[in-house]
Amino acid sequence: MRRVSRRGLRVGVSVAAALFLAACVTVRGRPAEGPLDAVQAYLQAWAGGDLATMERMVAEPPPHFAAQHQRFRDDLRIVTSRFELGRVEHEAESAVVTFRALHVLRGLGEWEMNGALHLVRREGRWWVRWTPAVLHPEAREGDRFSRTRTRLERAAILDGDGVPLTRQGEVITIGVEPRRIQNRAAVASALQAQLGVDPARLEKVLNAPSVSPEHFVPIIDVRLERYQQVRPALAPVPGIFFRRKSARLTPAGGFAAHTLGRVGDVTAELLTQLGPLYQPGDIVGLSGLELAYEPQLAGSPSGEVRLTRPSGEVRVLGRFEGTPGTPLHTTLRPEVQSAAEAAIEGVTQPAALVAVDTGTGAILAVASRPLEQPLNRALTGRYPPGSTFKVITAEALLTGGMRPDSPASCPAVATVGGKSFRNFEGEEFGNTRLRVAFAHSCNTAFVLLAAGLAPDALGAAARRFGFDVEYYPGLPSPGASFPAPRDETEKAAAAIGQGRVLATPLHMASVAAAAESGRWRAPYLLAELEDGPRASLAAGTRTPLLALMRAVVTEGSGKAAAGVAGLAGKTGTAEFGSGTPLPTHAWFIGFRNGIGFAVLVEGGGVGGRVAVPIAAKFAAAL
Structure with a gap:
């Protein structure tokens, strides 16, 4: 029988075999010493965000190893990562194991990339030979990852004839600048008389620990026609100020308010419910139909994952094709x-x-x-x-x-x-x-x-x-x-x-x-x-x-x-x-x-x- 030198033997292992080998890793005692086992342990640590364990598995880790991994995660706003083992090719003292990474990017969704880990065997143990290419095959020293994100305009809620009940428009935010207030009682009286603002609520807002005396503090949003009515009475009161902002409007103030619902900044609770396509700062439905049909009305954002070289060259590593929201057809007349x-x-x-x-x-x-x-x-x-x-x-x-x-x-x-x-x-x-x-x-x-x-x-x-x-x-x-x-x-x-x-x-x-x-x-x-x-x-x-x-x-x-x-x-x-x-x-x-x-x-x-x-x-x- 012809004998084959182990040094010259190259072995290819399929995904199914790789998963089988991973399942054979012993629970107690010293784990089996195969390249797949080392890769599996490394990727598990990566998925769990255990940078210290990852660094201990790297042969001659570069300076700031953990910082580079953390920057990759932060720049792309990665929420979770999971990995699937691919193929392994190895000789006696070196190996290459491919993997598929699925990174969930906050506000964009799942970004898939194919990567590879190079390993070297020293003193009976397999070590990862780390370079920035571990993060992405195109990455080199000095490169930076970044992303873009664009949300399309929110779709309308329609009436029974297909005519929009909601539209994008402007409202006026009426608020105060604490350092400009000369008489709190006068401010409270004016806001209560003109807009029904409870004086106790105003006091609570002004006394909040986060309020800066020099910053504008919003109190209430009103439509333009209401602002025009109350401005003559409010503008002369020291400390009261006005700002315009974009808002989603209905045919009239209070129109089907509980049913149509309202939109505003996403809350921490809703971020958990709505999933990774959303991120802090997004405008979402907070109640009524706006909340119940948020994904339909909002659609999904578009964006890119980018790699920027020290020279300024930008490479696009992945694209997210956004989808516009779909109007919601109600029966309201x-x-x-x-x-x-x-x-x-x-x-x-x-x-x-x-x-x-x-x-x-x-x-x-x-x-x-x-x-x-x-x-x-x-x-x-x-x-x-x-x-x-x-x-x-x-x-x-x-x-x-x-x-x-x-x-x-x-x-x-x-x-x-x-x-x-x-x-x-x-x-x-x-x-x-x-x-x-x-x-x-x-x-x-x-x-x-x-x-x-x-x-x-x-x-x-x-x-x-x-x-x-x-x-x-x-x-x-x-x-x-x-x-x-x-x-x-x-x-x-x-x-x-x-x-x-x-x-x-x-x-x-x-x-x-x-x-x-x-x-x-x-x-x-x-x-x-x-x-x-x-x-x-x-x-x-x-x-x-x-x-x-x-x-x-x-x-x-x-x-x-x-x-x-x-x-x-x-x-x-x-x-x-x-x-x-x-x-x-x-x-x-x-x-x-x-x-x-x-x-x-x-x-x-x-x-x-x-x-x-x-x-x-x-x-x-x-």
Whole structure:
């Protein structure tokens, strides 16, 4: 047999074999002395940022070895590095092992490069022979790595007709320079009077440890038209200054603010959530649709990895091809949104108004107040629906054979399972008709009538109106729940929208829409989500239900809106919390001309007195 000198033998090892060899490294004792083992240990240390271990594995490490590696990492803003072993070629005393490096660059993404480690065997051990080419094959002594990055303009959020609801424009930042303030009280008074800035907030800002007396301290951003209104009063106050800056604008201040959301400097928390394509200083969505669809609207940045020679020559080592953002197509209609905003303008308690297309379920308007609170009450607030739920109870009664003129008893008090139910302000209508009981929102009538329903009739009606149905309109919204009543008392409470029944204003708008169209459709805010769950009301119930809801406005608890032609709906006064008497939310749900909507005023009191005028203002504006 021919003998082959080991010195003259060159061996090629595939990736699979290399990985197998790496897996054979012993855990205890001295590791196997192969070049792949040395390379694997070196790359593991590199991936872990252990520069000291790396340097100990280098034969004759150059001065500032660790500093060069750290500068490479810092200049390219490398977040993480991982490596894949390639091939090994070695002789008795030297070897070359290739590898693939995948460096994640903050703000750009993953940069892939192929490299090689040269090794030498001395005293029975393999050492890395390090040069700058380890960092990149084209690198030489004295070279510097750098990068560029460009973000394209953020895509627009569109309305139902494809017209942009957002655009790039200018706002005015109103702030102070502490060293120029002569009278803090005067500054606080002016900002509060003109812009509603809480003096306590101003004091907190001015007393923050990071505030420099000589630097401009921003307090509030306002649109140009608002700035023009307040400038004459603010400019003469020593210490108050103004600066212009670019901003993302909506059609008007506060327009669909909770739903569209806002943009601003990325936070540390969002940097973790959004991933390596983002970096400090980026402008990102902070709430609403701007946040929920941030990657779609922002697209991805473009950039280059560069190597600069001492001579000034620049070589491009890698490119990132950015992608523009994609517009987000909503179902909002500006004229309906404006009507909703105007209707709840001036309401001093937390409130919400949401409107949907009765034929499709498309969300046309979402308004929530107060603007300074982040909660989007219209979509995420869950409340007992109170007497607005009688729309569903009435549908169950109609399904069971009742008609609007069917007999109904409306005493002042009705007792079910030992619990007494009463009407608002002690009303009673005696022996009357379903139409009258519904129009005047008689609790006792509905409690007594519900007792005669089949065990699951009320739950089945609730499901026909989307209760306990999961759907996603484009932003988080928990919908509505109707827990199965545990006894007759719970059933009676559920029949008038109390007990454990809960719903969002958005869902109750979909209930009103279903009453007009005869079909419940899951509401949706984005055009792409149109094909959501749906259900039909029981056959033969739509027409009498329309008559009942119209009677509420023409002759019943909603007659404060009788002047709005074609408006129909249902009032609600929903008890919650504790106390004597119990506090109540004010509700009205209704429809007019193909638009279903819900009005809620948290702790507002009586639906007929508080929510109906808001509903009338909204409906009349359509």
